[in-house]
Amino acid sequence: MQVFNTYFRLVQRKKRLILMYIIIFTAIAVVMMKVSTQDENLEKYTRRSVKISVIDRDKSSLSKSLKAYLTDQNEMVSIPDKEKRIKDELYWRNVEYVLIIPENFQQLLEEGQKVDVISKKIDDAVNAVYVDEEIKLFMSLFSLYQSADYSVEDAIGHVEKDVAHEVLVNTVTKEDGESAFKVANEGQYYFQYVPYVLVSVCILAISCILAMFYQEDVRKRCICSSMKLKDQNQQLVLASLLFSFGVTILFIIIGIVVTKGELLGQINLLFYSINALAFMFVSIALAFMLANLFHSETALNGCSNVFSLGFCFLGGIFVPLWVMPDSVVTFAHFVPTYWYVQANDAVSYMTRVTSPFLKEFFLNVGVQMCFAVALLSIGLVVSKKRRVFS
Amino acid sequence: MQTVVKINNLVKRYGDLVALDHFNLEIMEGEIFGLLGPNGSGKSTTIHCLLSLLEYDKGDIKVFGEEMKPDSYHLKKDIGIIMQNVAVFDRLTVEENIDYFCGLYIKDKKKKKELVQEAIDFVELNDFKKFYPKKLSGGLLRRLNIACGIAHKPKLIILDEPTVAVDPQSRNNILEGIKRLNKEGATIIYTTHYMEEVEQICTRIAIMDKGKSIAVGTKEELKSMVKTGETIQVDVPKLMENQLEQISKLPHTKKLSYENEVLHVQYTKGKHNLIRLLDYFREQDIAFGRVTSELPTLNDVFLEITGKELRDQ
Numbered sequence: 043m044q045v046f047n048t049y050f051r052l053v054q055r056k057k058r059l060i061l062m063y064i065i066i067f068t069a070i071a072v073v074m075m076k077v078s079t080q081d082e083n084l085e086k087y088t089r090r091s092v093k094i095s096v097i098d099r100d101k102s103s104l105s106k107s108l109k110a111y112l113t114d115q116n117e118m119v120s121i122p123d124k125e126k127r128i129k130d131e132l133y134w135r136n137v138e139y140v141l142i143i144p145e146n147f148q149q150l151l152e153e154g155q156k157v158d159v160i161s162k163k164i165d166d167a168v169n170a171v172y173v174d175e176e177i178k179l180f181m182s183l184f185s186l187y188q189s190a191d192y193s194v195e196d197a198i199g200h201v202e203k204d205v206a207h208e209v210l211v212n213t214v215t216k217e218d219g220e221s222a223f224k225v226a227n228e229g230q231y232y233f234q235y236v237p238y239v240l241v242s243v244c245i246l247a248i249s250c251i252l253a254m255f256y257q258e259d260v261r262k263r264c265i266c267s268s269m270k271l272k273d274q275n276q277q278l279v280l281a282s283l284l285f286s287f288g289v290t291i292l293f294i295i296i297g298i299v300v301t302k303g304e305l306l307g308q309i310n311l312l313f314y315s316i317n318a319l320a321f322m323f324v325s326i327a328l329a330f331m332l333a334n335l336f337h338s339e340t341a342l343n344g345c346s347n348v349f350s351l352g353f354c355f356l357g358g359i360f361v362p363l364w365v366m367p368d369s370v371v372t373f374a375h376f377v378p379t380y381w382y383v384q385a386n387d388a389v390s391y392m393t394r395v396t397s398p399f400l401k402e403f404f405l406n407v408g409v410q411m412c413f414a415v416a417l418l419s420i421g422l423v424v425s426k427k428r429r430v431f432s
Numbered sequence: 433m434q435t436v437v438k439i440n441n442l443v444k445r446y447g448d449l450v451a452l453d454h455f456n457l458e459i460m461e462g463e464i465f466g467l468l469g470p471n472g473s474g475k476s477t478t479i480h481c482l483l484s485l486l487e488y489d490k491g492d493i494k495v496f497g498e499e500m501k502p503d504s505y506h507l508k509k510d511i512g513i514i515m516q517n518v519a520v521f522d523r524l525t526v527e528e529n530i531d532y533f534c535g536l537y538i539k540d541k542k543k544k545k546e547l548v549q550e551a552i553d554f555v556e557l558n559d560f561k562k563f564y565p566k567k568l569s570g571g572l573l574r575r576l577n578i579a580c581g582i583a584h585k586p587k588l589i590i591l592d593e594p595t596v597a598v599d600p601q602s603r604n605n606i607l608e609g610i611k612r613l614n615k616e617g618a619t620i621i622y623t624t625h626y627m628e629e630v631e632q633i634c635t636r637i638a639i640m641d642k643g644k645s646i647a648v649g650t651k652e653e654l655k656s657m658v659k660t661g662e663t664i665q666v667d668v669p670k671l672m673e674n675q676l677e678q679i680s681k682l683p684h685t686k687k688l689s690y691e692n693e694v695l696h697v698q699y700t701k702g703k704h705n706l707i708r709l710l711d712y713f714r715e716q717d718i719a720f721g722r723v724t725s726e727l728p729t730l731n732d733v734f735l736e737i738t739g740k741e742l743r744d745q
Binding site (some may be wrong): 049257258260263264266268 | 483485501504505506508509511513515517518519520521522523524528532535536537539540581
């Protein structure tokens with residue numbers, strides 16, 4: 043096992059750097075986990091009030107009712123019905139949301155035609171989502187009563203009654219006062235950051251070490267030796283697998299420790315671990331590909347930062363995908379971390395193992411494995427091309 | 433004596449470029465065999481084909497009497513390779529590097545340990561055992577490179593231009609080491625474009641050009657193959673045109689030049705050339721200073737066969 047032993051001798055030479063990454067990662071993951079699962083965030087609920095302006099061009103009973111409902115829910119700002127003025131008010135953030143109810147709105151709905159209200163909002167208005175949901179709720183209820191052959195006036199009356207109900211929001215708590223979802227959420231936040239460190243450590247260790255074995259002259263010397271090339275490669279693969287498996291298991295153990303052992307009794311841990319192991323294969327394949335592409339340690343260190351940060355930002359690890367533009371979300375599908383996060387989220391929402399959950403989870407894991415195979419294939423092609431000495 | 437390497441009609445092409453053109457070679461046990469030729473003459477291609485690092489288009493290669501193939505591991509165990517570039521791990525110490533490459537051949541731990549120590553002793557790197565390659569000077573790095581190639585005590589050692597960009601002291605050290613390895617029983621194949629090195633250590637030489645072996649023999653045999661004789665150099669303060677013309681007409685004179693008060697006369701093979709030249713100076717009452725005479729070199733052999741210089745190719 044000459045190659046295998048030398049591989050781990052080289053890992054030892056890099057132990058300081060690897061340890062540094064593990065400590066930094068653990069610190070980041072624990073801090074993010076604590077910040078993201080603080081009790082006040084989970085157990086306090088406050089309704090949002092948005093600065094809204096409603097321009098009613100219909101003046102019907104339906105439009106008035108909708109305006110009254112939105113006024114009740116939000117802070118109403120009055121602005122004139124002029125295009126330029128609406129734009130100005132939005133630009134200066136005097137209003138966050140402008141709703142225009144078009145003429146003949148009620149009449150067209152009565153005739154069974156499809157008609158939409160016009161909404162204008164500031165580009166980065168996160169709160170606008172609440173108003174959209176309120177309008178959607180109001181109109182859905184109206185459509186429901188209308189489809190049940192209620193008259194318009196009756197339908198409006200029922201809708202007003204329904205939306206007037208105050209929704210009581212309570213967080214479910216355990217006897218000791220801790221949130222029942224907290225452990226699962228802590229696990230989610232902790233495991234969400236695992237790809238960052240796996241990619242970093244795998245590139246820094248596996249890529250750099252493989253690159254040493256793949257230096258052209260060292261490789262020639264090894265090919266000329268009496269040890270079969272197949273045996274040498276097998277030992278390299280075995281060592282890489284063992285190393286990354288060890289690192290992944292270490293992170294799973296750290297995860298159990300930082301959640302104070304609470305994860306141990308949960309089925310979620312098993313799925314979090316399977317997901318982390320799947321991503322481990324992606325990281326190994328990526329490390330193998332990069333080792334064949336770059337032989338300089340400096341270049342590989344650069345790659346480590348580019349790929350770990352790039353994957354984490356694009357895949358929704360550092361920044362949730364729902365705050366990103368659609369184009370970024372579409373692109374994220376081509377990043378393995380996206381599928382890791384999807385699987386991780388699915389595990390965090392899972393309360394019992396169901397067939398739809400298993401289907402969704404293993405689909406996401408399967409896509410990650412496809413990424414691993416693709417990266418490995420690229421690595422093998424590059425390796426074959428490099429083997430032809432000229 | 434047993435034939436260690438036999439290459440028959442080897443052809444290797446890179447597209448339209450013929451790197452080896454029906455190349456033949458036979459190396460006997462115990463030889464230090466020099467492959468001499470300018471850059472691009474096919475020396476490294478020959479070595480790569482010999483080691484099965486390259487596929488070739490035609491011909492056959494036999495090592496220790498058996499056909500050499502990529503999976504001829506039983507033959508590879510008796511071959512040591514030292515490349516032009518230092519091929520070691522930067523993150524392993526001198527001792528660990530030698531141990532790694534020796535371990536690719538030797539499984540027995542005790543035997544391996546002994547061999548590693550012997551290699552360290554051989555290249556005199558005892559004081560640097562725990563050093564990382566980056567801490568070593570160029571000469572010490574070359575010694576480490578050699579130690580990694582010979583630690584498993586191969587019967588055939590191939591050195592591919594091991595002295596390129598090496599200072600003269602380290603170069604002599606390497607050449608002396610090669611002689612010692614040969615004395616201990618190893619057959620050596622040494623490729624270089626430095627003819628002085630080949631003259632210094634090789635028992636037999638093949639001169640290569642354009643993928644062909646253009647001459648093979650001992651250095652004496654090679655020099656005897658050509659018509660070029662000695663070159664005489666004389667410090668002469670003043671020489672007239674007509675005197676130069678008369679010197680050029682002296683028997684066996686091949687080429688003549690007079691620059692910076694130094695006269696160079698190259699002769700074809702023949703006797704009494706120096707006496708004849710000095711007699712002429714005395715007859716003409718020409719004052720002269722230092723006189724030197726040089727025998728033909730391998731460069732002269734190469735020049736006469738190919739019409740071009742071996743150096744600066």
